[in-house]
Amino acid sequence: MVAATTRLQIVEAADRLFYERGFEATSFADIAAVVELSRGNFYYHFRTKDELLDAVITHRLARTKSMLDVWEAKSEAPAERILSFVQLLIVNQAKIMAYGCPVGTLCNELAKLDHIARGRAAEIFNLFRHWLSHQFVAVGREADADGLAMHVLMWSQGVAALAAAYRDETFIHREVENISAWLAAQQPEPPAFPEIVPVQQS
Amino acid sequence: MVAATTRLQIVEAADRLFYERGFEATSFADIAAVVELSRGNFYYHFRTKDELLDAVITHRLARTKSMLDVWEAKSEAPAERILSFVQLLIVNQAKIMAYGCPVGTLCNELAKLDHIARGRAAEIFNLFRHWLSHQFVAVGREADADGLAMHVLMWSQGVAALAAAYRDETFIHREVENISAWLAAQQPEPPAFPEIVPVQQS
DNA sequence: ACCGTTCTAGGTCGATTGTCCTAATGAGTT
DNA sequence: AACTCATTAGGACAATCGACCTAGAACGGT
Numbered sequence: 001m002v003a004a005t006t007r008l009q010i011v012e013a014a015d016r017l018f019y020e021r022g023f024e025a026t027s028f029a030d031i032a033a034v035v036e037l038s039r040g041n042f043y044y045h046f047r048t049k050d051e052l053l054d055a056v057i058t059h060r061l062a063r064t065k066s067m068l069d070v071w072e073a074k075s076e077a078p079a080e081r082i083l084s085f086v087q088l089l090i091v092n093q094a095k096i097m098a099y100g101c102p103v104g105t106l107c108n109e110l111a112k113l114d115h116i117a118r119g120r121a122a123e124i125f126n127l128f129r130h131w132l133s134h135q136f137v138a139v140g141r142e143a144d145a146d147g148l149a150m151h152v153l154m155w156s157q158g159v160a161a162l163a164a165a166y167r168d169e170t171f172i173h174r175e176v177e178n179i180s181a182w183l184a185a186q187q188p189e190p191p192a193f194p195e196i197v198p199v200q201q202s
Numbered sequence: 203m204v205a206a207t208t209r210l211q212i213v214e215a216a217d218r219l220f221y222e223r224g225f226e227a228t229s230f231a232d233i234a235a236v237v238e239l240s241r242g243n244f245y246y247h248f249r250t251k252d253e254l255l256d257a258v259i260t261h262r263l264a265r266t267k268s269m270l271d272v273w274e275a276k277s278e279a280p281a282e283r284i285l286s287f288v289q290l291l292i293v294n295q296a297k298i299m300a301y302g303c304p305v306g307t308l309c310n311e312l313a314k315l316d317h318i319a320r321g322r323a324a325e326i327f328n329l330f331r332h333w334l335s336h337q338f339v340a341v342g343r344e345a346d347a348d349g350l351a352m353h354v355l356m357w358s359q360g361v362a363a364l365a366a367a368y369r370d371e372t373f374i375h376r377e378v379e380n381i382s383a384w385l386a387a388q389q390p391e392p393p394a395f396p397e398i399v400p401v402q403q404s
Numbered sequence: 405a406c407c408g409t410t411c412t413a414g415g416t417c418g419a420t421t422g423t424c425c426t427a428a429t430g431a432g433t434t
Numbered sequence: 435a436a437c438t439c440a441t442t443a444g445g446a447c448a449a450t451c452g453a454c455c456t457a458g459a460a461c462g463g464t
Contacts, residue, residue, distance in 0.1 A: 158360025
């Protein structure tokens with residue numbers, strides 16, 4: 001088999017297992033069993049576990065990037081694009097209820113392990129953050145676009161965390177409705193007449 | 203030394219290490235080093251690691267319970283009590299930025315490990331949930347008290363997750379302001395989820 | 405001072421971890 | 435057919451894991 005193919009299979013298997021079981025709890029033997037490869041053969045493709053983690057994060061970054069690009073192309077309205085992000089909570093609800101958010105849980109684990117790749121994992125958040133911020137700018141909220149982006153990101157993280165703790169499908173749907181309603185209230189450009197002092201009325 | 207004292211020291215050391223490094227990443231040797239106890243002596247107090255985890259969760263449940271009781275006694279206004287909970291994000295901000303929320307991250311880890319104690323860990327969430335719900339009832343929101351409680355819980359989880367990923371102190375303060383403003387808008391009566399306007403950025 | 409219980413120290417066990425090494429296999433080129 | 439080089443398999447390594455065991459120290463009641 002070509003090396004690139006094997007390498008990709010390893011990365012994808014590791015990606016899934018790191019998500020479902022956690023980084024530390026996943027051993028090379030586990031991944032090897034999935035890919036049906038000999039344990040030792042691993043070290044031809046990845047010399048250390050950290051190197052594999054790095055490849056997994058790179059893979060996730062690329063996958064996220066392309067997903068955002070698709071959303072960017074598919075919908076013309078920025079508000080709809082933001083909804084695509086929020087809908088992720090429903091699209092992936094089964095996995096989220098079982099394992100939480102892939103990005104948030106990885107960042108948390110790497111933070112506790114004081115792992116070098118902690119910053120790189122947070123870069124995935126940054127992808128969403130800047131994309132969301134870009135959408136809010138497009139709706140005419142350039143003043144607080146980043147704050148709004150962080151707010152949406154935070155909201156989805158909170159929903160994922162509680163959905164996993166309670167394995168509550170209804171809760172996810174309810175909060176997605178809340179986010180959607182909140183977004184709808186944000187759209188209409190806010191300061192139509194910023195610096196006008198209203199005339200005093202009775 | 204009395205057994206109860208040693209046992210408590212072990213539990214408290216394990217509590218801290220499970221939080222800072224994670225459950226699986228913490229070995230008996232690590233805890234023994236903190237308590238300055240021989241490794242083997244452990245198994246007199248706790249026969250398995252799961253038994254120790256159970257004791258840690260029990261300890262956290264008790265500590266949380268008593269904290270809630272204190273809040274209940276200290277303030278007469280339910281709205282102020284809820285703010286006590288929200289203020290936890292600021293009181294513990296240093297640890298949260300470093301290790302995330304103790305409850306959320308533990309639940310996440312146990313979920314990935316498919317650990318038996320997963321449900322018991324989620325019980326800590328339940329303590330907050332029911333306490334918060336109780337406060338919302340006291341403000342006259344019995345109809346959707348539980349939903350509001352879950353919303354506050356979710357909000358704090360989201361803030362903790364992103365605060366840990368970005369190690370952003372400003373973000374915590376800004377969102378705590380948002381929660382407080384939202385709470386103030388909730389007190390009077392029903393209108394569902396009004397606008398949350400993040401603080402303007404430069 | 406004695407004895408029984410409680411508590412502690414330290415060694416040992418098998419299993420598993422990440423990592424390394426070497427021999428064999430594969431395909432492609434000459 | 436001989437050679438090259440990328441890829442693979444599988445064993446061996448030290449270290450560490452949770453768990454178990456036993457001998458002895460410390461303690462308290464008699």
